Amino acid sequence: METIRKTIFDAVNIRGRKLGNRLVVAPMTRVSATPTGVPTQEMVNYYEAFAAGGFGMIITEGTFTDDFYSKANHNQPGIVNTKQMQAWKRVVDAVHSHDTLIINQLMHGGALSECGEHTIGPSAVQPVGLRATDPTRTPSPFPMPRVMGRGDFGVVKDGYVNAALRAHQAGFDGVEIHAANGYLFDQFITPHTNLRTDEYGGDERNRLRFLMEVYHAVKGALPAGFIIGIRVSESKVNDLAYRWPSGAETAQRIFAVLAEIDPDYLHIAAEGGRWSRECLYPNGQSSNSIAKSILKSPIIANGGMHDVELAETLLNSGAADLVSIGRAAIASPDWPKRIAAGAPVLPFFKELIKPSLTLGHTRQVMERFNESALC
Numbered sequence: 001m002e003t004i005r006k007t008i009f010d011a012v013n014i015r016g017r018k019l020g021n022r023l024v025v026a027p028m029t030r031v032s033a034t035p036t037g038v039p040t041q042e043m044v045n046y047y048e049a050f051a052a053g054g055f056g057m058i059i060t061e062g063t064f065t066d067d068f069y070s071k072a073n074h075n076q077p078g079i080v081n082t083k084q085m086q087a088w089k090r091v092v093d094a095v096h097s098h099d100t101l102i103i104n105q106l107m108h109g110g111a112l113s114e115c116g117e118h119t120i121g122p123s124a125v126q127p128v129g130l131r132a133t134d135p136t137r138t139p140s141p142f143p144m145p146r147v148m149g150r151g152d153f154g155v156v157k158d159g160y161v162n163a164a165l166r167a168h169q170a171g172f173d174g175v176e177i178h179a180a181n182g183y184l185f186d187q188f189i190t191p192h193t194n195l196r197t198d199e200y201g202g203d204e205r206n207r208l209r210f211l212m213e214v215y216h217a218v219k220g221a222l223p224a225g226f227i228i229g230i231r232v233s234e235s236k237v238n239d240l241a242y243r244w245p246s247g248a249e250t251a252q253r254i255f256a257v258l259a260e261i262d263p264d265y266l267h268i269a270a271e272g273g274r275w276s277r278e279c280l281y282p283n284g285q286s287s288n289s290i291a292k293s294i295l296k297s298p299i300i301a302n303g304g305m306h307d308v309e310l311a312e313t314l315l316n317s318g319a320a321d322l323v324s325i326g327r328a329a330i331a332s333p334d335w336p337k338r339i340a341a342g343a344p345v346l347p348f349f350k351e352l353i354k355p356s357l358t359l360g361h362t363r364q365v366m367e368r369f370n371e372s373a374l375c
Helices: 041-052 082-096 150-170 184-189 204-221 248-259 287-294 308-317 327-331 335-341 359-374
Strands: 012-014 017-019 023-025 057-059 101-107 174-181 227-236 266-269 299-302 322-325
Touching (some): 041 082, 041 359, 082 101, 101 227, 150 174, 150 204, 174 184, 174 204, 174 266, 184 227, 204 227, 227 248, 248 287, 266 287, 287 299, 322 327, 327 335
Parallel strands (some): 023 057, 057 101, 101 174, 174 227, 227 266, 266 299, 299 322
Antiparallel strands (some): 012 017
């Protein structure tokens, strides 16, 4: 029997929810909410453009989960109060008008905050690198985090549960627990930022324990049809060169523990944007293929997935079920429709996100690009 080749445009299911294709908008920091974390009309337009452009699912930028230590950036959106929730509902309604699913990424910055002077983390370890996302400020060291005590664990967990409940109230199809890129849960996973000697430190199971506890709490508080995914990565926003110790062996141990909670999907991020550099091991295995061999959950691959040949190779090898696209989507929000029609896509260039990640900056750059293209 001839094998039917999978394409990025095939429909797929995530725990009973049908997506029109396998293309996902990756979560990307855009710092374009109000100073109090309320999503804006510009954010409504931004997310709706991806839905109108043909993506099957959208994962939002990281959204802070409590008013204590979770916020990582100035003008980051939150979902900790009614005003923020209602503003997110406008985003959700706009996306749903195009039959696209939308997932709210829930994020706690932990020790990696660009805006907080008092932070918390699993251990008192100075984060590597410098604060650098605010172009109006001179890059400076991150604050030394305070070691999380028992009370902090409860506050963080309650924040995630309450944020997920508000996301459900806003109409989101699910939430993604951000355990990647150097933020709080990733700080627990990473040996050199987690020096604890209690049940939350030591081997992989202990270092994943808090993530698993929060996942179970969120899962238990939400209806059965509400999607709850997890995002992990090796590299970090402040340390792109970092890789898990022992590579594939560590990946096997981490994914074996995560398999026990059976997340609705696992999103494996390549923060630096290149899958072959960040997800492929010397023995030929990849973090995606290892995860797929261990978990029953759908796997989302990330890192240069606008390369259709690479994306479909991963789909057909069984290493991934969906692919998430970031920078190419910023340049061409209608990327799926353009690819399907064989039309040219707009190129990504670094000026779209530098010196500022804001939507206003991206819009202004694109306007200048379009004007010059017409000349």
